[in-house]
Amino acid sequence: MEMTxxxxxxxxxxxxxxxxxxxxxxxxxxxxxxxxxxxxVHAVSLSVKLPxxxxxxxxxxxxxxHRAVKxxxxxxxxxxxxxxxxxxRRFRTEELTFDHxxxxxxxxxxxxxxxxxxxxxxxxxxxxxxxxxxxxxxKKRPVKPRWSSMITITIGIRNTPESWxxxxxxxxxxxxxxxxx
Numbered sequence: 001m002e003m004t005x006x007x008x009x010x011x012x013x014x015x016x017x018x019x020x021x022x023x024x025x026x027x028x029x030x031x032x033x034x035x036x037x038x039x040x041v042h043a044v045s046l047s048v049k050l051p052x053x054x055x056x057x058x059x060x061x062x063x064x065x066h067r068a069v070k071x072x073x074x075x076x077x078x079x080x081x082x083x084x085x086x087x088x089r090r091f092r093t094e095e096l097t098f099d100h101x102x103x104x105x106x107x108x109x110x111x112x113x114x115x116x117x118x119x120x121x122x123x124x125x126x127x128x129x130x131x132x133x134x135x136x137x138x139k140k141r142p143v144k145p146r147w148s149s150m151i152t153i154t155i156g157i158r159n160t161p162e163s164w165x166x167x168x169x170x171x172x173x174x175x176x177x178x179x180x181x
Contacts, residue, residue, distance in 0.1 A: 002037050005164045007055040013168055014060065022051045031056055035163040052163040069145045071112060073098060079145045080117035086131070087122050088139045095119060101142065103128045112144035 004022035006014050017025075023041065025031045026048075035053035069075055076098050083090050085099075099118035102108030105128055116138065118126070126134040160168065 002039065002050050002052065002161070004051050005053045005161075005167060006031070007034070007053065007167060009056050009059045011055060011167065014056070014062075019050050022054055023048065025054065026051060030058070034167070037161075037163070052161055053167055071110075075145070076112075076115055077117050079112075079142075083117060083139070084119040084122050085116040085139050085142070086118055086126065086136050089119065091119050097123050099123050099126060101138065102130055106130065113142055116142045 002019050003016045004019055006017050006022070006025075008014050019041070022031075026033065031051075031054040033051045033054055035051070036049040037052050039050045040047045041050060074093070077093060077096055081090070082093070082096065084096070096117055097120060098115050099122075100108040100110070101114050101116060104110075108114050122136070126136055131138055
């Protein structure tokens with residue numbers, strides 16, 4: 001079933017919710033529906049089009065911790081562009097792992113600054129050594145990403161519904177048309 005994009009009252013994307021949660025928010029009078037899907041939900045005496053995009057009527061203030069990028073495998077892959085940081089080739093998710101630049105056995109920690117995306121081949125080649133010891137070079141130094149909450153929401157959504165696009169990309173700079181001077 002469809003998911004619903006939930007926006008703050010300022011139109012800032014907050015999260016993606018299941019359609020049932022979206023209907024509950026609608027019946028509670030907490031949201032307005034901005035976009036709908038073609039599909040409908042039927043009850044005994046009424047039918048409602050499934051909401052695609054909804055906006056909260058009251059502003060929700062988020063703590064900074066909610067805006068921080070979560071330290072996760074998929075976010076490491078996203079930060080590194082799904083590229084092995086040793087051979088710089090692009091891979092599918094299932095062909096990737098993460099690597100401790102400084103191995104745990106040598107005092108390395110599980111932090112944004114010590115974890116990089118690696119293909120299985122390069123990770124095995126590096127083994128429990130530092131890149132210098134293995135004769136390998138990192139393509140770029142790992143850092144903690146600074147993404148907006150809007151971008152964080154889109155991670156993992158491969159086929160974003162068309163009805164969401166205007167709301168997800170509302171403050172992103174558009175690329176210039178290469179044909180324009």
